[in-house]
Amino acid sequence: MGRTHKVTLADVAREANVSVSAVSKALNHTDRISAETQRAVRLAAERLGYQRLAERSSSPEKRNKSGLVGMITSDYNGRFSLPLLTGAETALGASNHAVLLMSSHGRPALERGHIDRLASYGVDGLIVVGDTTNPRPPLDARTTMGLPVVYTYDPSRDPNDCSIICDNVGAGAQAIEYLLSLGRRYIAIIAGSEDFQAARDRSKGAWRTFSLYDFQPIDVLFDTWGEDWGERAAKLLVERHPNLDAIYCLSDEIARGAVRGLKTVGKDVPQDVAVIGHDNWFVFSTNVHPTLTTFDNNISLIGKTAAKFLLDAINGHPHHGITTVECPMIVRESTEVGRRTQLEGSGQLYERKTL
Structure with missing residues (x-):
C-alpha cells in the first residue's frame, strides 16, 4: 500500500x-x-x-477557526453599521470572536474585493449589512468560498439564506393602532419612495389596522425620503383635508418636515395634528420641537441576533429564511400633549415562515 x-x-x-x-x-x-x-x-x-x-x-474543535468574523456594510455614514456592530460584538465577545469591518459603499465590485480580502484573512463567516430594506442578490458561493453568511437589514432574495430584518409591517400596524387609541380619526400617511420595501411594508401594516377597524386613511402620499417632501406634503394635506388630525410619516426626516409644514399653516402639534415618524434617528427625532414619537429599528438587536445565528452556522447549525425583529415605539411630544413617556418594545423575535 x-x-x-x-x-x-x-x-x-x-x-x-x-x-x-x-x-x-x-x-x-x-x-x-x-x-x-x-x-x-x-x-x-x-x-x-x-x-x-x-x-x-491544533485540537479538533479549534482547527481551521480564526476567531474572526467579517462584516461588510453598504452604509457609508455608520448610521446602520455602527449600532449593528455594537450588537454583534456583544454576542461575538462571549465566543472570543473579533469583527473586521469593511465598507462597500453599495458598489458590488468593491464588495467582492472586500470579501476576497476577508476570506484571505481566514474569517469564519460574514455578516452583510444593508441600508435600504430592499431584498438584495445573494452572494455567489464561489465568491464566499463556502463561508456562512448572514444578511441584515436588506434580506437576501434567496429564501434559503439567513436574513435578519426589522418588522416594518408590525410598526405600521402599531402606528395606526396607537393613533386610533388617541381618538384620532382623520389620519393621513406620508411615505417615501414606493421603490423601497420599507415604504411598502410600513404602508401594508398601516392598512392592516385600518381594515381591522373598518377605517381608511384620508390620504396616502408617496414621494422622496426628505424633510422638504414632508413639509410640502403636510401643507397639501391641510389644504385638501381641513379636518386632518394625525399623520403617520414613514421616516423621521419626513416627520420633521411635516411638523414644520403644519406650523407654517397654523396647526399645533400635537394639539391639532398628531405626528408619528420612524427610525428614531436622534438627528431628526429629538432635534425638533416637539420631539417625535417614532419607531426604533432595533439595529443593535439585529446585530446581536445576526452574530448569534452566524456562530450557530459556524458550528454546523445554520438558520434559514427571514427573521424579523420588533421595532419598539418611542412615545414623545408629537402625539400627546405633555406626555414624555417611553413605551419600549420587548425586542422579541418573530420568524416569518413560508407555508
Missing part, C-alpha cells in the same frame, strides 16, 4: 500558479500580497487539503 503524499507549499504554488514565496506570504496574510492572490492561494490550499503546522497541531 503506497504512502499518502503530504501536501507541500510547492504543491499549493503549482495549483495556484504562483511562487512558493507568494504562497507563504499569502497563508500568513501579509499585506504585500494582493487580495486576489491570497484568495487564489487559499482556494488552492483548500482543494489540496494543505494545512499549516499550527493547524495540524
